Amino acid sequence: AQSVTQPDIHITVSEGASLELRCNYSYGATPYLFWYVQSPGQGLQLLLKYFSGDTLVQGIKGFEAEFKRSQSSFNLRKPSVHWSDAAEYFCAVGGPNYGGSQGNLIFGKGTKLSVKP
Amino acid sequence: DGGITQSPKYLFRKEGQNVTLSCEQNLNHDAMYWYRQDPGQGLRLIYYSQIVNDFQKGDIAEGYSVSREKKESFPLTVTSAQKNPTAFYLCASSGGLRETQYFGPGTRLLVL
Numbered sequence: 001a002q003s004v005t006q007p008d009i010h011i012t013v014s015e016g017a018s019l020e021l022r023c024n025y026s027y028g029a030t031p032y033l034f035w036y037v038q039s040p041g042q043g044l045q046l047l048l049k050y051f052s053g054d055t056l057v058q059g060i061k062g063f064e065a066e067f068k069r070s071q072s073s074f075n076l077r078k079p080s081v082h083w084s085d086a087a088e089y090f091c092a093v094g095g096p097n098y099g100g101s102q103g104n105l106i107f108g109k110g111t112k113l114s115v116k117p
Numbered sequence: 118d119g120g121i122t123q124s125p126k127y128l129f130r131k132e133g134q135n136v137t138l139s140c141e142q143n144l145n146h147d148a149m150y151w152y153r154q155d156p157g158q159g160l161r162l163i164y165y166s167q168i169v170n171d172f173q174k175g176d177i178a179e180g181y182s183v184s185r186e187k188k189e190s191f192p193l194t195v196t197s198a199q200k201n202p203t204a205f206y207l208c209a210s211s212g213g214l215r216e217t218q219y220f221g222p223g224t225r226l227l228v229l
Contacts, residue, residue: 004159034217043121043207043220044160090159104150104175105218107159 002027004093006108013081014116021076021111023091032094033074034105035065039087047089050074061085086115120144121221123208128226130195130202138193138224140208147213149191153177154205154223163206166191167213195226203228 003026013019025031032051036044048059055067065076074091089112092105121142130136142149148167152160162175166185180199185191191210195202205225209218 009157036220041223041225043123043222044209046217046219049217092159104162104165105160107161109157109159 002093002106004091004106004108006089006091006111008111009109010112010114012114012116015083016080019076019078019081019085019113021089021091021113023074023076023108024072025074025091025093026072027093030069033065033067034092035059035063035074035076036090036092037061037087038090038110044090047076081113081115083115083117086113088112121208121210121219123206123221123224125224126222128224129229130226131229133197135194135196136226138195138206138208138226140191140193140221141189142191142208142210142221143189144210144212144219145188146210146216146219147188148211148216149185150209150211150218151175151181151183151191151193152207152209154207160207163193202226 005024007022034049035047037047038044047063048057050057050067057065063078067074088110090110091108124139150165151163154160161177163181164183166172169188172183172185182194205223207223208221211218
């Protein structure tokens with residue numbers, strides 16, 4: 001069955017430090033991959049997505065992610081974290097028949113990011 | 118501005134009561150979705166709709182019902198059959214099933 005794993009439940013980084021959030025997926029075909037961010041009590045905002053093409057994807061707010069098929073990973077990175085980046089981050093993959101008979105996304109359980117001043 | 122609105126922001130349900138959560142979008146999107154979010158969990162799909170007057174069950178549809186009478190609206194009813202309704206409910210929409218999903222601000226449902 002398709003699944004998404006975010007190994008880190010909570011990460012704390014210092015402001016200005018680099019960030020990498022891990023995401024691994026289990027999926028038979030070429031996946032549709034997404035990263036969303038959620039502030040407390042709010043909806044989800046799309047950071048970036050990968051459908052095909054260049055495996056290094058640029059997103060909003062200075063984030064990027066790299067699709068590595070051999071490692072089944074889609075890790076999110078940012079070179080310098082700002083205090084406003086503190087939030088929860090969710091990785092998602094298009095489920096089976098995504099775009100066909102079903103449109104569901106399979107979400108990881110999220111990684112909460114705290115930023116130290 | 119185009120977007121997705123959900124109301125109310127907070128909703129309280131009494132024992133045995135049905136409650137309805139509203140979701141409206143003005144993005145002209147064909148597909149709409151309802152997700153449930155519990156603390157420490159990812160989002161789980163309740164129902165989705167590709168077009169008006171059509172909808173499909175997601176992974177956790179039991180105890181929920183939906184309708185899609187208008188393209189802009191996709192209300193979710195949490196019925197008394199849902200024994201553990203306390204959660205954060207998120208509505209999303211997309212231009213089609215293969216398109217990016219955009220989310221509303223959410224409704225938090227609490228049980229009295």
